[in-house]
Amino acid sequence: MGLGVIFNRFDMGFSLSIHIILAVMGIAIPLIIMLAEILGQKYNNIYYKTLSKRLFPAFIILFAIGTASGTLVAVNLLFLWPNFMSFIGQVAILPVYLEVFAFFGESIFIAIYIYSRKKIGVYAHAFIMGIVSLFAALSAVFITMLNAFMNTPVGFNISNYLTTGNITNINPYAIFSTPSTLIEIFHVVSTSYLVGTFILIIVFAYKLLKTKENKNTIIYYKYALRLMLFVAFISVIFAIISGLLSIPMLYSLQPEKYAALELDMHPISNAPEIIFGTYTNGSLNGYLTIIPNLQSILATGSPNGTVPGLSQFPKNSWPPLIVHNFFDFMVLFGFALGIFFALLILLKLLKVDILGNKIVLMLSIVAGVLSIILLEIGWLMAEFGRQPWIIYNIMTVTQAANYSSSIIPIAIGIILFYICVIPATIYIIQKTYKNRDLSKELSE
Amino acid sequence: MDILYIINHVVFSLFITLFLVEIGMAFTGMLFYKSYAKIKKYLIPMWEINGTFAIFYIVSFEAIYPKLLVSVGILYLVPVMIAALLFILRNAFISYSEYANNVASEKNYFMVYGISTLIIGFLVISIFSSAMSGIGININTNTLYLLEFLFNPFNILIFISLILLGFCITAIVLSIDKMRVYTSAALFTSIFIGLIGTSTYTKYLLNNIFGDIWILYALIIILLITLFTLALYIKKVHISNKLILPVTFFIILIISISQYPYVYGNQLYINVYLTQSINQVPIIYITTFGMLFLSISISYLIYIYNKKEIIKEK
Numbered sequence: 021m022g023l024g025v026i027f028n029r030f031d032m033g034f035s036l037s038i039h040i041i042l043a044v045m046g047i048a049i050p051l052i053i054m055l056a057e058i059l060g061q062k063y064n065n066i067y068y069k070t071l072s073k074r075l076f077p078a079f080i081i082l083f084a085i086g087t088a089s090g091t092l093v094a095v096n097l098l099f100l101w102p103n104f105m106s107f108i109g110q111v112a113i114l115p116v117y118l119e120v121f122a123f124f125g126e127s128i129f130i131a132i133y134i135y136s137r138k139k140i141g142v143y144a145h146a147f148i149m150g151i152v153s154l155f156a157a158l159s160a161v162f163i164t165m166l167n168a169f170m171n172t173p174v175g176f177n178i179s180n181y182l183t184t185g186n187i188t189n190i191n192p193y194a195i196f197s198t199p200s201t202l203i204e205i206f207h208v209v210s211t212s213y214l215v216g217t218f219i220l221i222i223v224f225a226y227k228l229l230k231t232k233e234n235k236n237t238i239i240y241y242k243y244a245l246r247l248m249l250f251v252a253f254i255s256v257i258f259a260i261i262s263g264l265l266s267i268p269m270l271y272s273l274q275p276e277k278y279a280a281l282e283l284d285m286h287p288i289s290n291a292p293e294i295i296f297g298t299y300t301n302g303s304l305n306g307y308l309t310i311i312p313n314l315q316s317i318l319a320t321g322s323p324n325g326t327v328p329g330l331s332q333f334p335k336n337s338w339p340p341l342i343v344h345n346f347f348d349f350m351v352l353f354g355f356a357l358g359i360f361f362a363l364l365i366l367l368k369l370l371k372v373d374i375l376g377n378k379i380v381l382m383l384s385i386v387a388g389v390l391s392i393i394l395l396e397i398g399w400l401m402a403e404f405g406r407q408p409w410i411i412y413n414i415m416t417v418t419q420a421a422n423y424s425s426s427i428i429p430i431a432i433g434i435i436l437f438y439i440c441v442i443p444a445t446i447y448i449i450q451k452t453y454k455n456r457d458l459s460k461e462l463s464e
Numbered sequence: 465m466d467i468l469y470i471i472n473h474v475v476f477s478l479f480i481t482l483f484l485v486e487i488g489m490a491f492t493g494m495l496f497y498k499s500y501a502k503i504k505k506y507l508i509p510m511w512e513i514n515g516t517f518a519i520f521y522i523v524s525f526e527a528i529y530p531k532l533l534v535s536v537g538i539l540y541l542v543p544v545m546i547a548a549l550l551f552i553l554r555n556a557f558i559s560y561s562e563y564a565n566n567v568a569s570e571k572n573y574f575m576v577y578g579i580s581t582l583i584i585g586f587l588v589i590s591i592f593s594s595a596m597s598g599i600g601i602n603i604n605t606n607t608l609y610l611l612e613f614l615f616n617p618f619n620i621l622i623f624i625s626l627i628l629l630g631f632c633i634t635a636i637v638l639s640i641d642k643m644r645v646y647t648s649a650a651l652f653t654s655i656f657i658g659l660i661g662t663s664t665y666t667k668y669l670l671n672n673i674f675g676d677i678w679i680l681y682a683l684i685i686i687l688l689i690t691l692f693t694l695a696l697y698i699k700k701v702h703i704s705n706k707l708i709l710p711v712t713f714f715i716i717l718i719i720s721i722s723q724y725p726y727v728y729g730n731q732l733y734i735n736v737y738l739t740q741s742i743n744q745v746p747i748i749y750i751t752t753f754g755m756l757f758l759s760i761s762i763s764y765l766i767y768i769y770n771k772k773e774i775i776k777e778k
Contacts, residue, residue, distance in 0.1 A: 077563050084559035087515050088552035094519055095548040098526065102537025109530025110739060114746055117527050120520045121754040127516050128761045131509040135765070138773040190742045422537055430545045437549050441556055448560045455565045 024428065025421045028100040031431035032093075033403070037396055038438055039093050041219070042086035044395065046126075047160060047209075048216025048251070049079045050153035055247060057146035067243040070461050072146075075220075078449050083130065085445050090123075092434070100427065104410050104420035110187050111176050112169045112195040119162035125155035157209055164208045167402075168201040170411050172273050178414065199273055203265045210258035215395045217252040222388035224248065225381045236462045242375045245384070253361050263354065264318065271319040274412060275328040276337055277405040282315055283307070283344040286329035291315035295348045299341055339407045346401035353394045360387045465724055466735065468528045468744055471751050475524045477717040479517040480592075481709060485637060486514050487585040488630025490578040492640075497571060502638050509765065511558050515551065527747050532737040538606040540591055543613070547587040554580040585630075586614075586623055593619045597666050598729025621661030628654035629712070636697045636708040644698050651694055655687070662719075668730040672722045679722045686714045 053072045060068030098105045108116070133148045169175075175194030176187050195201075228241035270278040278284075283297055285304060293314035297307025313323035320327070330338055360383060367374050374380050406412055410420045489503045489510075526533060554577055561573035590613060594600050600613025613619070628650040634640075635647040663670050673679050690711050696704035725734050739747070 081559045081563065084512070084555040085552065087512065088555035091515060091519055091551055092548045094522060095544055098522065098533060099537045099541045099544055102534045105526055105537070106530050106533040109526045109533055110743070113523075113527040113530070113739075113743070114750065117523050117747065117750050118754075120516070120523050121750075121757060123519060124513070124516050124754075124758055125761065127512040128758075128765055130512065132761075132765050132768050134509070136768045136771075139768060139771045187740075190740055192743050192746050422541060424538060424541050426542050430542070433549060434545075437552065441552055445556060445560075448563070451565065452563045 022423065024423050024425060025418055027428045027431040028421050029417065031427065031434055032096050032100055033400075034431075034435055034438070035089065035092050035096055036399065038442065039086070039089040040395060040399060041215075041392065042082055042089055043156075043160065044212040044216035045082050045219055046079075046086045046216075047153060047156040047212045049075060049082070049220065050149045050156060051213065052217065052220060052248060052251065053079065054146045054149040054153060055251070056244075057149065058143065059247070061142040061146070065243070066462055067240045068247070070240060070458075071244045071247070072149075074453070074456070074458070074461065077452050080130070081445060081449055081452070083126075085441065087123075087127070100422050101410065101420040102422050104415060107187070107411065107415060107420075108166065108169075111190055111192070112166065112173075114192055115162040115165035115195055119159050122155045122158040122162060126152055126159065129155065157212070160208055160212055161205050164205050165195055165198075165201055168198045168204045169195045170409075171204075171406060172198045172200040173411050173414050174198050181414065200269055203262060203269050207259065207262035207266055210255050210262050211395060211398065214252055214255035214259050215391045217248050217255065218388040218391040221245065221248045221252060222385050225384040225388070228375065229378065229381050229385075234459050237458055240458065240462055245375055249364065249384070253364075256357055256361055260354065260358065267318045268320070271327065274406070276330065276333045277339055277343070278319070279328045279330045279332075280339040280341055280343050281347040281401065281405060282327065283341065284315075284327055284329045286331050287326055288329065289316065289324055289326040291319075291325075291327045293318070295351070297344070337408065339405045343401050343405045346397045346404065350394060350397050350401060353390045353397070356390055357387055357394070360384075465721070466738060467748060468738060469724060469734070470721070471748070472524055472528045473717060473720045475517075475521050475751075476720055477713050479514075479521040480716050481713040482510070482514050482517055483585070483588070484626060484630040484712065485633050485709070486510060486630075487581060487627060488632070488634035490581040491627060491631055492634045493574060494578040494582075496643075497574075499638070499640060500571075500574065502640065503634070506638065507558070508562060509769070511555070513762075515555065518551075524747075524751070527743070528739055529734070529737045530739050532734075535603065535606055539601055539603075539608050542608065542610060543587045543591055547584045550580045550584045550587075553577075554584060582627075585627070589623050589626055590614050590619050593622045595727050596669065596723060596729070598727075598731050599665065601728065603728050603731055616665075618661050618665035621657050621665075625654045625658035625661065628657070632694075633708050633712055636693065637705050639697075639700075639702050639705050641700055648694060648698065651690070655690075666729065668726065669719075669722060672724070676722070679718060682714075682718050683722075686711065686718060690715065 053075050056068045056072035056075070059065060060070075060072060129148055129152045133145065133152065136145055136148060175191045177189040180186060180188050224241050224244045228238065228245065231237050231241060267278075270281070282291070283294065283299060283304065284291065285299060290313050292309045292312045294307045294309050297304050299305075315327055316323050316325040319325060363383070364374060364380070367377070367380065408416045408418070410417045486507070489507050493500045493503045493507075525536075557573045557577040557580065561570045561577060564570035564573055594613055597616075597618050599616045599618055600609050600611075601607065602609075632647050632651045632654065635643045640647075673683060689707070693704045693707045693711055696702075696707070726732060727734050
């Protein structure tokens with residue numbers, strides 16, 4: 021793989037890693053704004069009303085950067101991987117095309133939300149923000165359809181393409197229902213709401229920890245956190261269910277990826293779930309067996325089930341084995357989030373003032389940071405796990421790439437650019453809020 | 465003429481029309497910052513939607529001409545990636561200016577936004593002008609000669625012509641009566657420079673226009689309506705601000721469609737690159753329903769924008 025292709029991949033990965041953070045916030049924040057506005061009106065609660073108003077400027081600034089980073093990803097797809105997009109354009113373009121209209125919906129309804137305040141009823145106004153969240157989630161759904169196609173391509177004559185290079189028997193609608201589409205969508209949407217909400221939880225828990233005297237402000241942060249933790253709790257349930265459903269899907273549809281994630285070198289029945297470990301000199305070292313038979317149960321539904329091993333596949337089609345470590349961290353961090361919520365429920369049952377407890381607040385911040393790492397690792401695992409393919413068993417990454425030498429300075433420029441823009445944005449958001457006195461807004 | 469070709473050019477013309485308004489607003493705001501308060505009222509809902517139109521055009525192109533993507537991806541890598549970076553800067557600074565805490569910061573943020581928008585405009589126009597003229601590129605070797613591509617006389621003339629047109633549109637859309645003299649001069653200069661550029665460097669385009677009587681008629685009629693719109697604006701008949709956008713849209717549509725069926729200065733026969741027929745029906749349906757959705761939601765936005773406040777907050 022040439023240097024240019026490595027830069028292509030790095031540029032794409034870097035742009036995506038920034039964009040997904042902004043995208044999940046773009047999905048979750050409108051939902052929180054809508055719920056706060058509804059609750060504020062229903063209970064005539066100034067704290068919720070203030071929350072809905074104060075979240076909005078941050079949302080707009082993040083949306084502005086998010087649309088730009090999304091545009092950069094779209095441009096990257098075409099200009100870094102022109103052969104890939106040419107293929108997609110012929111076989112699987114419809115969800116990408118539909119995504120444009122979801123994106124339009126999001127932009128237009130944000131503008132409607134801005135101008136409809138005090139012009140329509142409060143519930144209707146809140147509902148408009150719900151539509152914004154829905155369109156943002158729809159964008160994610162359509163793009164996930166493309167990703168599902170990359171993992172499980174359908175909708176054309178594959179054997180004819182592999183032998184002749186000609187794309188024939190196209191069914192442009194097949195991309196809407198690939199074998200992995202539903203589960204991928206379920207997982208992406210639930211984790212988007214989870215992580216997007218957790219990013220807010222980090223900020224609000226930190227603010228609550230810092231606030232010492234102003235009682236009104238403390239109540240405001242507690243109301244906000246209660247709402248956000250509730251949304252995150254619902255989301256984590258769906259994220260866990262969809263995550264578990266992904267395992268048998270990988271087992272049956274992408275066995276090399278599955279074997280690499282679990283670091284199974286050979287097919288094995290009664291497979292245990294192992295964590296850590298490396299594969300060196302033909303043997304597996306340094307791993308821990310956590311639960312016997314668990315891997316077989318999760319993949320096949322039976323403790324005696326046989327799981328695939330990498331030895332069944334040619335070595336040049338193996339994904340990099342680091343995906344196993346990504347998978348381990350993902351499982352561990354996901355487990356930690358589950359424990360965090362179990363702890364909250366337990367404390368609630370014991371009638372402890374959860375949000376008055378400093379340790380819980382600190383744990384909320386830690387859980388939030390873990391959720392962000394989880395999101396990034398999850399994507400790295402999914403994308404590295406498909407290597408060397410960009411479209412599984414159809415087109416390799418090197419076949420898809422643009423080999424122009426101009427990519428290297430551009431990729432460096434993009435990285436430097438983001439390094440400046442992201443802190444600048446955080447600074448501007450902070451400055452915006454510094455000049456808006458919260459206690460004054462709460463007393464209005 | 466294939467329906468997908470028309471769809472692609474309708475989307476292109478919508479994108480360019482709105483983008484010209486934005487370029488015009490950025491240019492006017494930078495030259496006459498006093499008018500920014502008026503510009504801001506229109507710019508705020510507009511900049512987000514314009515970015516989406518850019519994506520709309522890119523994706524419609526990917527859907528309609530997938531086989532051309534490899535060539536386009538290699539040829540225009542550098543200008544598009546630079547424009548994409550500046551696009552992030554544009555979005556960041558216009559949103560910063562929206563929530564700026566003082567007038568000085570707002571102005572500084574707007575200036576950064578304005579400069580980025582103008583450079584993006586120059587790069588985008590350079591791409592489309594090279595697609596018209598074929599200057600600065602070699603389509604056989606997929607090579608782009610950056611300096612020639614950017615600074616050839618045709619591109620410079622077209623850029624100046626479009627900047628002036630954007631300036632006129634802004635003055636008419638915002639009904640800025642004080643700029644009537646500048647606006648008239650800018651419009652005539654824009655048309656003159658545009659005609660000089662096109663007739664000198666893209667002779668095939670002129671041949672196409674004169675070779676097809678319907679295109680010629682359409683162009684003459686639309687130019688007359690443009691002058692009529694300018695006259696209304698000069699007479700302070702403010703219906704001109706509603707006419708100017710459709711007029712600009714049709715000017716761009718007619719000129720862009722008149723290239724058919726070639727691009728890159730008559731070198732490349734575009735129909736060969738059209739998507740397979742099986743994809744055409746869903747693309748037509750999605751475009752139709754999508755445009756319908758856009759029309760309804762933008763109409764609702766305009767309705768809400770003009771509606772008076774009726775609710776007092778508790």
